[in-house]
Amino acid sequence: MLKMFKKKGDQIFAPAAGTVMALADVPDPVFASGAVGEGFAVEPTEGNFVSPVDGELILLAKTLHAFAVRTDAGAEILVHIGMDTVKLKGEGFTAHRAKGEMVKQGELVISCDLAAMTPLVPSMVTPVLLTNGKDFSIAESNVAAAAGTPVITVRKK
Numbered sequence: 001m002l003k004m005f006k007k008k009g010d011q012i013f014a015p016a017a018g019t020v021m022a023l024a025d026v027p028d029p030v031f032a033s034g035a036v037g038e039g040f041a042v043e044p045t046e047g048n049f050v051s052p053v054d055g056e057l058i059l060l061a062k063t064l065h066a067f068a069v070r071t072d073a074g075a076e077i078l079v080h081i082g083m084d085t086v087k088l089k090g091e092g093f094t095a096h097r098a099k100g101e102m103v104k105q106g107e108l109v110i111s112c113d114l115a116a117m118t119p120l121v122p123s124m125v126t127p128v129l130l131t132n133g134k135d136f137s138i139a140e141s142n143v144a145a146a147a148g149t150p151v152i153t154v155r156k157k
Contacts, residue, residue: 009139010071011150013105015052015079015128016044020143020151027123028083037078037129038138040151044081044124047114051103052128053077058100060109061086064093067109068131075154076132081110082117082124092117130154 014020019042026032026041051057051069058076059068065085068078081093096108103109118124128151130136140153 009153009155010053010073010075012039012077012128012130012152012154013052013150014040014042014145014147015049015109016042016126017046017048017147018042018044018126020145021125022143023127023129026083026125026127028125031080031083031127031129036080036127037131038133039077039127039129040141040143041125041127044114044126047112047117048108049079049081049110049112049126050106050108052079052105054104055102056100057097057103057109060095060097060099063088063090064095064110065090069103071154073136073156074132075130075136075156077154078127078129078131079109080127080129081112082126083122085117085121085124088117088120092120 055069055071
């Protein structure tokens with residue numbers, strides 16, 4: 001049997017409704033520089049944050065401002081809701097899933113009252129990052145992706 005070596009990769013979707021943007025446009029120098037990881041960001045228009053991929057919820061921050069999902073292939077995708085939202089100490093966020101649970105792309109993980117939170121932080125722009133870039137790379141990227149279509153595809157190096 002001939003073995004195929006073409007790698008399909010994991011498709012990463014926007015975790016919230018809103019405007020997708022390049023990571024370089026994030027209003028925070030650490031995220032914009034790619035120091036935390038490569039990826040993209042979303043300027044959310046509503047406060048529901050869903051899993052961008054199918055996988056295991058490996059991180060649910062105590063302050064509920066961030067979560068991460070590991071795909072079956074091993075890619076780790078971090079969703080960081082807003083800038084300086086850690087300072088809110090979880091206030092205004094509601095968790096809908098727990099660390100260790102398996103989630104499907106599009107399932108609600110965290111929600112918040114976006115209108116109430118927006119004046120409390122510098123920005124609600126939400127970076128979506130590949131945090132284990134030493135093992136994976138971004139193979140395709142489309143920051144102009146329409147809602148419901150993948151923004152990036154990551155593949156094992």
